Amino acid sequence: MRIVHYPHPTLRHVSKPIKRVDAELRRIVRQMFDLMYEARGIGLAANQVDLPLRLFVINLAAEPTEGDEMVFINPVLNLPKGSDDAEEGCLSIPGIYGHVVRPARVKVSAYSLTGQEIQADLDGLLARAVQHELDHLDGVLFPDRMSMTSRADLQPALDEFESEFRFRRETGDIPSDDLIRQRLAEWETRYCV
Ligand code: ZN
Numbered sequence: 001m002r003i004v005h006y007p008h009p010t011l012r013h014v015s016k017p018i019k020r021v022d023a024e025l026r027r028i029v030r031q032m033f034d035l036m037y038e039a040r041g042i043g044l045a046a047n048q049v050d051l052p053l054r055l056f057v058i059n060l061a062a063e064p065t066e067g068d069e070m071v072f073i074n075p076v077l078n079l080p081k082g083s084d085d086a087e088e089g090c091l092s093i094p095g096i097y098g099h100v101v102r103p104a105r106v107k108v109s110a111y112s113l114t115g116q117e118i119q120a121d122l123d124g125l126l127a128r129a130v131q132h133e134l135d136h137l138d139g140v141l142f143p144d145r146m147s148m149t150s151r152a153d154l155q156p157a158l159d160e161f162e163s164e165f166r167f168r169r170e171t172g173d174i175p176s177d178d179l180i181r182q183r184l185a186e187w188e189t190r191y192c193v
Contacts, residue, residue: 001031001049003039006093006161009180010047012139015054016192017074025053025191026113029071032057037064041091043129045136048092052184053191056133060125072118075110075134088132088142096157100145102131 004010018025028051036044036057045056054074061067082104089097105123108130112118122130132142143151143158168174175183 001028001035003035003044003048003091004050005165006090006141006158007165008050008092008174009177010050010052010184011092011136011141013047013052013184014139015047015052015137016188017054018191019193020191021073021113021115028053029055029057029113033059033064033069036091037062039091039094042125043133044091045133047136047139050180050183052187054137056136058126058129058133060129071113072108072110072130072133073112075108075130075137077131077134078107078109079105081105084128086128088128090132090142092136093141093143093158093161096143096154098143098146098150098154100132100142102128102145106131 028046028049032044032046032049035049036042036059040062042060042062043056043058046053056072056075058070058072059067080103083101084104085099085101087097088100089095104127105121106127107119107121110118135141135145143154146154165174169176
């Protein structure tokens with residue numbers, strides 16, 4: 001398992017709800033936390049490790065021995081309130097940061113790995129992280145949410161990611177769109193509704 005970078009097609013995949021949790025899915029979640037810590041991030045969505053599963057993990061402390069490890073399966077957001085402007089980054093576009101305006105508070109409903117329903121009113125960094133990760137599950141990346149002018153500043157850096165992607169595809173490091181789609185469909189047959 002590895003973190004895929006912009007513009008990998010799986011980052012644009014809209015994931016379908018998960019219908020079952022088994023030992024392999026628990027192992028996947030563990031690996032996602034480990035990769036996230038390695039990359040010094042606070043959140044990671046399944047699309048970012050090339051999986052079409054509707055789940056993400058968060059630990060605001062970014063350290064395995066600190067903070068809370070939170071897993072959100074089939075998350076839904078409700079009752080967005082207020083507005084907050086802050087800088088975001090993303091493990092799939094490393095080294096790039098930009099200002100994104102989002103609701104300051106949201107209510108999240110989701111399931112835990114043990115199948116318990118989670119409901120929480122979120123604010124601050126956790127509200128932002130959950131919204132950023134949920135966007136991933138719908139194929140949305142933070143630059144999509146930026147104003148036209150600030151996004152234009154990022155364009156040269158995004159262009160570099162695109163040429164790196166083309167190069168890695170030519171060298172066979174990244175499979176064709178067809179192969180990626182086929183693999184995602186196989187995972188969906190196993191885990192999704
Ligand atoms: Zn991200």
